[in-house]
Amino acid sequence: MTDVPIAKGRIPNRRGRFGDSLRSTPGRALIGAALTLPLLLGGAFVSVERLHSKPSDVLDHPADPVTDQQSKDQVIAPARQIVALTGLRTASAGYLLMSCKNRDDPPYQGAVYLTFGLPAGERADTYFDTIASALGSHGWAEGAPQNDHAFGHVFSRDAVTATVYSDGDAPGVGVVRIYGQCRNLNDHRTDPTGWVDVTGEVTSPR
Known part of the structure; x- marks a missing residue:
């Protein structure tokens, strides 16, 4: 029927x-x-x-993948610029190609961890505001305040993010963390872990 x-x-x-x-x-x-x-x-x-597209699809298949050297250059050059613009008294700088997904799997992004000494006799808040002003006047856009760390500031420029703050575990020490884009698809799962010293590359003028 x-x-x-x-x-x-x-x-x-x-x-x-x-x-x-x-x-x-x-x-x-x-x-x-x-x-x-x-x-x-x-x-x-x-x-x-x-x-x-789902975020995971974008992360796993980034447009225009980059080489290992390009990942490094993307963060070393900004680190060098930040040091030059602000006159940071750099103590050390390390570079790491880190996973954007978990601890090991691609894609990866370049990252720089830089420490510097705070000038004696100057208020920390005033000093970090001076750093922020110097970066802002040279094209670094400041984002929302960094509430996780004292005197924290977050900046971005050309798809690179930089966070500047006072090290709560080490009085008189400041930190700059710089992160590049998640566009490196090379397999680094078996690479030795640990930061590579790039202090000389960051502090030397080019």
């Missing part, structure tokens, strides 16, 4: 369809509309899915 109600005066043919009514122009138009709508909706759904 069919669930379609039988219109008065219309009798289904042997195939269970309304022979006359569906052959008419209005009938064909209705069928065409009914078949076209799901296709349009399906196409729209696929388009939306492509436009709104």
